[in-house]
Amino acid sequence: MQNSFCNQKFPLYFSGEVVHGYGRGSTQLGYPTANIDTVSLKELKEVPKGVYFGYCRLNEQGEKGDVEPMVMSLGENRMFGNTETTAEVHVLRQYDHNFYGAHLQVSVIGYIRKMQMFRSVDELIEAIGNDIRVARAELEKPELSAFREDPYFK
Protein backbone atom coordinates (compact mmCIF):
# COMPACT_ATOMS: atom_id res chain seq x y z
CA MET A 1 0.00 0.00 0.00
CA GLN A 2 1.36 3.41 -0.84
CA ASN A 3 -0.14 6.78 0.00
CA SER A 4 0.24 9.24 -2.85
CA PHE A 5 0.10 12.27 -0.55
CA CYS A 6 3.24 11.62 1.43
CA ASN A 7 5.01 8.92 -0.47
CA GLN A 8 5.33 6.73 2.60
CA LYS A 9 4.77 2.99 2.40
CA PHE A 10 2.31 1.55 4.91
CA PRO A 11 2.10 -0.17 7.27
CA LEU A 12 4.99 1.47 9.00
CA TYR A 13 5.93 -0.29 12.23
CA PHE A 14 7.86 1.13 15.13
CA SER A 15 7.89 0.77 18.88
CA GLY A 16 9.36 2.61 21.81
CA GLU A 17 9.09 3.68 25.38
CA VAL A 18 6.53 6.27 26.46
CA VAL A 19 8.40 9.27 27.88
CA HIS A 20 7.33 12.58 29.40
CA GLY A 21 6.47 15.33 26.94
CA TYR A 22 5.52 18.82 28.02
CA GLY A 23 2.17 17.60 29.30
CA ARG A 24 0.20 20.07 27.17
CA GLY A 25 -1.67 17.35 25.33
CA SER A 26 -3.77 16.46 28.33
CA THR A 27 -3.89 19.86 30.03
CA GLN A 28 -4.27 22.40 27.21
CA LEU A 29 -5.62 20.35 24.33
CA GLY A 30 -7.75 17.70 26.00
CA TYR A 31 -5.99 15.09 23.88
CA PRO A 32 -3.39 13.27 25.98
CA THR A 33 -0.50 11.94 23.92
CA ALA A 34 2.11 9.28 24.50
CA ASN A 35 5.50 10.70 23.49
CA ILE A 36 7.95 8.16 22.08
CA ASP A 37 11.53 8.05 23.34
CA THR A 38 14.17 9.71 21.19
CA VAL A 39 16.18 6.54 20.46
CA SER A 40 13.15 4.88 18.88
CA LEU A 41 12.41 8.10 17.02
CA LYS A 42 15.56 7.54 14.94
CA GLU A 43 13.65 4.76 13.17
CA LEU A 44 11.35 7.48 11.82
CA LYS A 45 13.90 9.93 10.55
CA GLU A 46 13.14 9.26 6.87
CA VAL A 47 9.39 9.44 7.42
CA PRO A 48 7.69 12.64 6.22
CA LYS A 49 6.40 14.84 9.03
CA GLY A 50 2.65 14.89 9.39
CA VAL A 51 -0.43 13.49 11.05
CA TYR A 52 -1.09 9.77 10.68
CA PHE A 53 -3.52 7.12 11.89
CA GLY A 54 -3.33 3.42 12.59
CA TYR A 55 -3.28 0.99 15.49
CA CYS A 56 -1.18 0.67 18.59
CA ARG A 57 -0.79 -1.52 21.63
CA LEU A 58 0.43 -0.51 25.06
CA ASN A 59 2.36 -3.11 26.95
CA GLU A 60 2.53 -2.26 30.62
CA GLN A 61 4.61 -4.16 33.16
CA GLY A 62 5.14 -7.01 30.73
CA GLU A 63 1.42 -7.39 30.01
CA LYS A 64 0.21 -6.98 26.48
CA GLY A 65 -2.68 -4.54 26.18
CA ASP A 66 -5.45 -4.46 23.59
CA VAL A 67 -4.87 -3.24 20.07
CA GLU A 68 -6.46 0.23 19.84
CA PRO A 69 -6.93 2.79 17.07
CA MET A 70 -4.71 5.85 17.28
CA VAL A 71 -3.78 9.15 15.64
CA MET A 72 -0.19 10.35 15.69
CA SER A 73 1.65 13.57 15.01
CA LEU A 74 5.22 13.43 13.81
CA GLY A 75 6.92 16.80 13.73
CA GLU A 76 7.99 19.84 15.65
CA ASN A 77 4.77 21.12 17.27
CA ARG A 78 5.49 24.61 15.98
CA MET A 79 2.29 25.80 17.60
CA PHE A 80 4.21 25.64 20.83
CA GLY A 81 7.54 26.88 19.47
CA ASN A 82 9.23 23.48 19.66
CA THR A 83 12.16 22.80 17.38
CA GLU A 84 12.82 19.13 18.06
CA THR A 85 10.86 16.42 16.27
CA THR A 86 8.58 14.30 18.41
CA ALA A 87 6.20 11.45 17.71
CA GLU A 88 3.06 11.72 19.79
CA VAL A 89 0.40 9.05 19.79
CA HIS A 90 -3.14 9.78 20.94
CA VAL A 91 -4.86 6.47 21.65
CA LEU A 92 -8.56 6.48 20.74
CA ARG A 93 -9.58 5.02 24.05
CA GLN A 94 -10.04 6.63 27.43
CA TYR A 95 -7.47 5.64 30.07
CA ASP A 96 -7.64 6.57 33.72
CA HIS A 97 -3.89 6.52 34.26
CA ASN A 98 -0.79 7.74 32.44
CA PHE A 99 1.50 5.24 30.83
CA TYR A 100 4.98 6.61 31.23
CA GLY A 101 7.54 3.82 30.99
CA ALA A 102 5.17 1.55 29.07
CA HIS A 103 6.24 -0.01 25.79
CA LEU A 104 4.16 1.18 22.85
CA GLN A 105 3.92 -0.74 19.57
CA VAL A 106 2.64 1.27 16.64
CA SER A 107 1.46 0.28 13.19
CA VAL A 108 0.91 3.38 11.06
CA ILE A 109 -1.44 2.66 8.19
CA GLY A 110 -2.36 5.99 6.67
CA TYR A 111 -1.57 9.67 6.32
CA ILE A 112 -4.04 12.43 7.15
CA ARG A 113 -2.35 15.82 6.64
CA LYS A 114 0.75 17.95 7.03
CA MET A 115 1.70 19.40 10.40
CA GLN A 116 0.37 22.94 10.48
CA MET A 117 0.76 26.21 12.28
CA PHE A 118 -2.66 27.38 13.46
CA ARG A 119 -3.72 30.87 14.53
CA SER A 120 -4.82 29.63 17.91
CA VAL A 121 -4.76 26.61 20.18
CA ASP A 122 -8.54 26.34 19.65
CA GLU A 123 -7.95 25.82 15.94
CA LEU A 124 -5.41 23.09 16.71
CA ILE A 125 -7.95 21.42 19.00
CA GLU A 126 -10.54 21.57 16.22
CA ALA A 127 -8.04 20.12 13.73
CA ILE A 128 -7.19 17.21 16.04
CA GLY A 129 -10.93 16.52 16.47
CA ASN A 130 -11.22 16.39 12.72
CA ASP A 131 -8.14 14.11 12.43
CA ILE A 132 -9.86 11.70 14.80
CA ARG A 133 -13.04 11.71 12.69
CA VAL A 134 -10.98 11.01 9.55
CA ALA A 135 -9.08 8.20 11.30
CA ARG A 136 -12.25 6.55 12.59
CA ALA A 137 -13.90 6.73 9.17
CA GLU A 138 -10.82 5.27 7.46
CA LEU A 139 -10.51 2.50 10.05
CA GLU A 140 -14.10 1.43 9.40
CA LYS A 141 -13.07 0.37 5.91
CA PRO A 142 -12.69 -3.42 6.01
CA GLU A 143 -9.34 -3.35 4.21
CA LEU A 144 -7.93 -1.06 6.91
CA SER A 145 -9.71 -2.45 9.97
CA ALA A 146 -8.07 -5.78 9.10
CA PHE A 147 -4.78 -4.31 10.31
CA ARG A 148 -6.05 -4.62 13.87
CA GLU A 149 -5.36 -8.35 13.49
CA ASP A 150 -1.88 -7.76 12.07
CA PRO A 151 0.60 -10.51 13.11
CA TYR A 152 2.81 -7.64 14.34
CA PHE A 153 0.54 -7.51 17.39
CA LYS A 154 0.52 -11.25 18.05
Ligand SMILES: Cc1cc2nc3c(=O)[nH]c(=O)nc-3n(C[C@H](O)[C@H](O)[C@H](O)COP(=O)(O)O)c2cc1C
Ligand atom coordinates in the same frame (compact mmCIF):
# COMPACT_ATOMS: atom_id res chain seq x y z
C1 LIG B 1 -3.56 14.11 15.90
C2 LIG B 1 -2.59 15.21 16.28
C3 LIG B 1 -2.37 16.25 15.39
C4 LIG B 1 -1.50 17.29 15.71
N1 LIG B 1 -1.29 18.31 14.81
C5 LIG B 1 -0.44 19.32 15.11
C6 LIG B 1 -0.19 20.38 14.17
O1 LIG B 1 -0.72 20.40 13.06
N2 LIG B 1 0.67 21.36 14.54
C7 LIG B 1 1.30 21.37 15.76
O2 LIG B 1 2.07 22.29 16.03
N3 LIG B 1 1.13 20.36 16.64
C8 LIG B 1 0.26 19.35 16.35
N4 LIG B 1 0.05 18.33 17.26
C9 LIG B 1 0.94 18.21 18.41
C10 LIG B 1 0.47 18.94 19.60
O3 LIG B 1 0.94 20.24 19.46
C11 LIG B 1 1.10 18.22 20.77
O4 LIG B 1 0.42 17.03 21.01
C12 LIG B 1 1.13 19.12 21.95
O5 LIG B 1 2.17 20.02 21.76
C13 LIG B 1 1.28 18.39 23.27
O6 LIG B 1 2.59 17.93 23.42
P1 LIG B 1 3.12 17.52 24.87
O7 LIG B 1 2.27 16.38 25.33
O8 LIG B 1 4.56 17.16 24.66
O9 LIG B 1 2.97 18.73 25.75
C14 LIG B 1 -0.83 17.28 16.95
C15 LIG B 1 -1.06 16.23 17.86
C16 LIG B 1 -1.92 15.19 17.53
C17 LIG B 1 -2.14 14.07 18.51
